[in-house]
Amino acid sequence: MKRISLVHEAHKAVQTVLQAGDYTIDATVGNGHDTLFLARQVGPGGIVFGFDIQQSAIDQTRCRLEQGKVDTPVELFRVSHAEMTNIIPMQFHGRIKAVMFNLGYLPGGDKLLITRTDTTIAALNQALRMLAPDGLLTILAYPGHPCGDQEADEVDKWCAGLEGSRHDKSCINSQENQTSTPRLYLVRPI
Numbered sequence: 001m002k003r004i005s006l007v008h009e010a011h012k013a014v015q016t017v018l019q020a021g022d023y024t025i026d027a028t029v030g031n032g033h034d035t036l037f038l039a040r041q042v043g044p045g046g047i048v049f050g051f052d053i054q055q056s057a058i059d060q061t062r063c064r065l066e067q068g069k070v071d072t073p074v075e076l077f078r079v080s081h082a083e084m085t086n087i088i089p090m091q092f093h094g095r096i097k098a099v100m101f102n103l104g105y106l107p108g109g110d111k112l113l114i115t116r117t118d119t120t121i122a123a124l125n126q127a128l129r130m131l132a133p134d135g136l137l138t139i140l141a142y143p144g145h146p147c148g149d150q151e152a153d154e155v156d157k158w159c160a161g162l163e164g165s166r167h168d169k170s171c172i173n174s175q176e177n178q179t180s181t182p183r184l185y186l187v188r189p190i
């Protein structure tokens with residue numbers, strides 16, 4: 001059965017909204033792949049704000065950015081994404097063009113240090129308020145393990161609860177007709 005790369009799909013979708021000089025958030029920097037992607041898209045006139053609760057993720061992301069030789073300002077915070085409203089200066093609120101969430105655990109790291117439903121939902125609510133009117137929120141969720149199942153269900157409910165008249169919402173499954181495989185949510189304000 002055909003398997004879709006949801007990281008690739010998320011990048012493709014984000015590319016359609018980003019221009020040089022835009023402001024972005026990587027809500028879960030992990031190994032830094034999405035941070036580097038965002039930094040390359042927005043260039044030196046833009047900014048990437050990155051969050052992760054693990055120092056190893058912050059270090060790994062810094063290292064990837066150095067190797068990638070990007071000159072985009074990237075501000076990394078070893079803080080939960082549920083604090084983004086407090087951390088990101090007011091002048092950027094409502095002006096962020098893309099917020100990316102890639103849930104779960106750090107690949108190659110401690111599988112107990114995973115995103116948690118309560119902080120994820122709190123952060124999603126904040127991310128929506130951060131978005132520019134023509135912005136995009138992407139959420140990659142991983143059901144298939146106990147915490148991931150619950151988190152993906154709650155993300156699903158959260159998306160379903162967003163007013164359809166005010167949000168354009170879609171969901172891509174990594175495998176057709178499979179509910180327990182990774183899925184990508186795309187949310188845009190209308």
Ligand SMILES: C[S@@+](CC[C@H](N)C(=O)[O-])C[C@H]1O[C@@H](n2cnc3c(N)ncnc32)[C@H](O)[C@@H]1O
Nearest residue numbers: 028029030031032033034052080081102106115
């Ligand atoms: C699947 S990884 C992210 C992959 C990453 N986007 C990349 O491109 O490599 C999920 C990350 O979320 C982080 N995380 C878990 N809880 C978090 C929280 N409350 N706030 C921010 N990051 C969190 C984990 O530490 C882990 O590094």
